[in-house]
Amino acid sequence: MLSLLVGLTVLAAGAAGAVWWWLQQPLLLEKPSVELSIEPGTAPMQIAQAWVGAGVRTDPRFLYEWFRWSGQSKKIRAGSYEVHAGITPRELLDKMVKGDQTLEQLRIIEGWNFRQLRAAVAAAPALKQTLASMTDEQVMAALGAPGQAAEGRFFPDTYAYSRGVSDLTVLRRAHALMQKRLDSAWAGRSDGLPLRSADEALILASIVEKETGAAADRGLVAAVFVNRLKAGMPLQTDPTVIYGLGTEFDGNLRKIHLLTDTPFNTYTRGGLPPTPIAMPGLAxxxxxxxxxxxxxLYFVSRGDGTSQFSDDLAAHNRAVNKYQRGR
Structure with missing residues (x-):
């Protein structure tokens, strides 16, 4: 009986030693790197099978038993993972428990319009594409903002995302962040502004974004348009006219464009345009x-990215002659 117990103990010790050895050994991979996206709610056995299916050369039952035996199988996080040659079973589990994911990035640029944003989303790597067949209105409804114009409603920033997530997931984050930034800015606004709502502030900010050539001029550019709104003057800003032309604009703004009425022509219509014309940044x-x-009330480009600001039309005309006509 004693010899049997000793034999079983030796066998158990040997098995434990074999398991310990296996946990420290690099897993064999079918290629230099193996990628896997784990959806929320995926069972540990399915995760083990998915790794093997993706290119990890081992018995999925070994991985599953290791996940289970470690006591951390329920701590595995959903996400996108990439492993390279040399990774051990222990390191593989640690990576998933820590959520050490492989992330991609989508950068949204200040001054982009929604058409440009949609193009960037369509070209983003490893993003699940769902927007192609949707109109702008359908996109906004899918984001939980039915009836809201899409233009200007997404905050310019860099958004990291897991491979395989939906494009709507990333847009939802950008939409929520713009609303948060807008609400905060509106709550702390200066007194006496000729703006009736946060939405009007967003429209004005989009114009300031498109009209500012040098960051140092941004506050004065805003002042010009605020002063014009207070005085009842038309804003007369070219970027709104260009936006109203849409895809018909060929890069050359002509006098006929300034005279042709559209909802966004601030030469022919007073006040703010009906929607933003771009995505403004926080500044x-x-x-x-x-x-x-x-x-x-006026400004004109000096030709170096900065602007010359004038309080009256006579001073503005002199500035135009100096910086635009070389007189």
């Missing part, structure tokens, strides 16, 4: 709601 939002104190 443009802040400038629109905290314009630099100034009486300026």
């Amino acid at each position: 443009a939002l802040q400038a629109a709601l905290h314009p630099t104190p100034s009486k300026a």
